[in-house]
Amino acid sequence: MGQIEWAMWANEQALASGLILLTGGIVAVAGQFKGWQFGAYGVAAGVFITLLEYPRSKRKKGSTMERCGQKYLAAVVKLFGPLTRNYYVRAILHAGLAVPGGFILSTILGTVCLGIASIIYFLAAIRGEEWRPIEKQAEPKPRAGETIKRPPENPPPRPPAEVRRKQADEVSVGGGHVNPIPVTDNV
Structure with a gap:
C-alpha cells in the first residue's frame, strides 16, 4: 500500500475550517452576540486561512488537480x-x-476543525512533507509530419481491412480492377 500524503488532507480540512470560521464570525457580528469582537476576529482569521489554504500543493506521485484560479x-x-x-x-x-x-459559540466549530487541521499539518511535517507549487509542464507540440497519417485511398464506405488486403492482392496479380459483383446476362 502507498504512503498517505497527510498535507492533502490537512489542506482540505484547513480550507473547510477557514470557511466555517468565516461563516460563524459573520453570524456573530451580524447578530451582535455578546463577545461579537471574537466574531470579527473569526471573520478576519477565516479570510486569511481561506486565502492561505486555497492553493493546493503538488503531490509527490501522480497528478494534482489545480483549483480554479489557484495560480494567482x-x-x-x-x-x-x-x-x-x-x-x-x-x-x-x-x-x-x-x-x-x-x-x-458561533465560531467553536471552525476552531475545532482548525485544531484538527493543525494536528494533521504537524503529522505531515513530521513525515517530511512540504508545500510545493503546481507548475504547468509544457506539452511537447506534435510535429506536422508525425500527426498526418497516410490519407485513405478509397472513398467511403470502405470495406474492412482484410477485404482491402485481399483486393490489393488481386489487383497486383490481375493488373486491373476486378468487379466484386458478378454480372449476369438475364436482362
Whole structure:
C-alpha cells in the first residue's frame, strides 16, 4: 500500500475550517452576540486561512488537480517562501489562530476543525512533507509530419481491412480492377 500524503488532507480540512470560521464570525457580528469582537476576529482569521489554504500543493506521485484560479494565490504563497511552505509553521499558525475562536459559540466549530487541521499539518511535517507549487509542464507540440497519417485511398464506405488486403492482392496479380459483383446476362 502507498504512503498517505497527510498535507492533502490537512489542506482540505484547513480550507473547510477557514470557511466555517468565516461563516460563524459573520453570524456573530451580524447578530451582535455578546463577545461579537471574537466574531470579527473569526471573520478576519477565516479570510486569511481561506486565502492561505486555497492553493493546493503538488503531490509527490501522480497528478494534482489545480483549483480554479489557484495560480494567482499560489504565487503569493510562493513569495513568502519557507514561512508558508513549511508545515511546522502552518501547524503552529493554525493552532494559534484557533484559540480566540473558542470564546464564542458561533465560531467553536471552525476552531475545532482548525485544531484538527493543525494536528494533521504537524503529522505531515513530521513525515517530511512540504508545500510545493503546481507548475504547468509544457506539452511537447506534435510535429506536422508525425500527426498526418497516410490519407485513405478509397472513398467511403470502405470495406474492412482484410477485404482491402485481399483486393490489393488481386489487383497486383490481375493488373486491373476486378468487379466484386458478378454480372449476369438475364436482362
